[in-house]
Each structure stands twice: as C-alpha cells, then as structure tokens.
Amino acid sequence: MVGDTEHDARGAAEAGVPFIGVRYGFGDSAEMAKYPMAGPADSPADVLRILKEGHYI
DSSP states (O other): EESSSHHHHHHHHHHHHOOOEEEEEESSSHHTTSSOEEEEEEEEHHHHHHHHHTTTT
C-alpha cells in the first residue's frame, strides 16, 4: 500500500501488507515512521524504486 498519513500506515499494518510512506503528501512522516514500512518515498520515482528493490512487482 502507498499512503501519506499515519492512518494509511496503520491500515497497512493491520491488513498485513507492505507500506510505502510518501513524504510528499499531506501526512506527517514522523507519525508514519512509527509503523512498519517498506520504505519512505520522496517522489513517485522513489515509490517505483522501492517496489523494484522489494520485488513487489
């Protein structure tokens, strides 16, 4: 799951799916960091890089 808020991070954790926290959205990156994360992303290109590195695609 890709999201930009603590709620997104918590939802992914509760669903048992990997989470990528985008720091260019509306949320607070410090709050998202409290949850397991496949990685933080500062751009859409970072999201793609994290997906490729994690072999999610």
